[in-house]
Amino acid sequence: MTTPVQSIIPNIHEILDLCAGKSLYTTLDFQQGFHQIPVEPTHCARTAFACHLGVFEYIRMPMGLKGSPGTFQRVMNAMIKEMQARVFVYVDDMVLTSETAEQHLKDVEEVLDKIEKSGMKLRPEKCKFAATEIHYLGFVLSKSGIRPNPEKTRAIDQYPTPRTVKQVRAFIGMSGFYRRFIANFSKIAAPILDLTRKDFPFEWTEECKQGFEELKAALTSNPILVAPKLGKPFVIEVDSSGKGVGAVLLQAQDEEGKDLRVIAYASRVYTGAETRYPAIELEALGLVYAVKQFRPYIDGAKTLIITDHAPLKALLHRKDLIGRMGKYQIVLQDFDVQIEYRPGKDNVVCDTLSRYHPRPEEEKNDTAPTVAAIMGINIDLEKVQEEQKADKKISDTKKHHPEV
Incomplete structure (x- = not known):
């Protein structure tokens, strides 16, 4: 028996989205990371095991114990807590990201200093410094975005x-x-x-x-998804057909808002009960599915939802909705969204997503497991203070309420 360690393991895709799109990367690999954490001497006997050479006890934290990943993650988080906007750790995989060479050199030096003071050791041959592209957690990160690791897809x-x-x-x-x-x-x-x-x-x-x-x-086919620009508006294209719902999350990469790039795809087939919904409820279900699926990205951001079902334009504002449509309206009102109508012939991607490969039978649990986690924005406190000083409303508030 081991005591569970209350430490949240980061969401892989959250880390990827925050790291991608940067100019420089450094990855650090710890030398037998778990074994660098000592076991409490009075607890060593609890790790005892027998083999043909005799009976042994661990004096360093072994892999395989229930609390090992959480313990190591907690140690890493404590080490980089002042650099969480620039340094990211998934258990024993650490990555540093920067936009400029000067900042990157400063960050690397600071992290290495913290590691040295902690007494932990790195594996030099596995570390990579100031690279423009890295392999991390099964993906390739670069300035252009995120793509699957070719070594992994080759096996597939x-x-x-x-x-x-x-x-x-x-x-x-x-x-x-x-x-x-x-x-x-x-x-x-x-x-x-x-x-x-x-x-x-x-x-x-x-x-x-x-x-x-x-x-x-x-x-x-070497697909590339761009990293989201947090705080910027998003666009969701969604379409529901007689077989399922498809959605695409996009975001403009230019100031004019014309260069829309894909951040993520999502789709699922209907359950047996859902196939009997009226057309307008299926279309509304598609909107609700899309905002729930992309919630870590769009929560708090302005989002334009594009649908090919014109009656849904009034979904957010009608006051007489009841039943299932009323529930859908409540879900959508949690988000800062606008609904825009666009004919199906102009909404090609999602129309294809929702119709492609019809499935005649009911499917259950067709979507990926959902983790109850909030996507971290990693705000720079100094930057927040600067923006607050420049904001007229906040300045007026502080002027009249100096205690704030």
Whole structure:
């Protein structure tokens, strides 16, 4: 038995979104990281194990204990707590990001000084300094954005045709890790996922083969997603068809707002009950699904939702809605959104996402697991103070209320 350590392990995609799009990166790898944490001497006996050489006890924290990842994450967080806007850690993987060489050199020097004072050691051959592109947590980060690690996708591309349920689950697990890069992932994978269902005959059909090859092709085409610019407006294109809902999160990369780039895709098929909803409720369901899926990005930011269903333009403002539509309205009012109508022929991506690869049977748990976490913005306190001084309303408030 080990005592659980209350330490939140960061969300991988949150770290990636905050790191991507920078000019310079440094990655640091700790030498047998867990083993650098000593075990409380009075507790060493609890780690005892026997083998053919005798009975041994750990005097350093081993891998495999329930509290090991949380403990190491807590140590790392304490080490970099003053640099959390520039340094990110996922257990024993540390990355530093900067926009200028001068700032990067300063940050690297400060981090190395903290590591030296803590008594921890790095593995030099695994560290990478001042790189313009890095491999991190299974992805490639650079100034242009985020893309899957080619070494990982190569393994997916070379994966043989599954012959057992176990092999199907392994393939879906590997490809599902990169689902945010794949438009319409849940529907493409639906025929393959059917093979894992209880009492479902294992038959590799032409539809399974097609989905298998399309998932491979989608990942080996070197897709790139841009990093979100927090605080800037977002655009969500969403469409619901008779089979499912598709959504795309975009953001302008220029000041004019014309160069829209993809940040993430999301899609799912309807459940059996949802297929019987009226058309307007299906379209509203699509909006609610999209804002929930992209909540870590759009929470607190102005967002334009584009739909091909004109009646939804009034969804936010009608006062007579009840039942399911009333619930959808309440969900949407949590966000700073506007709804704009655009004909389906002009909303090509989402229209395709929602219609592609129809699935005749009910699907359950077709979306990725949702983690109850808040996306950190990593605010620079000095920058906040400067902006407050420049803000007229805040200055007037401080003038009349000096105690604030």
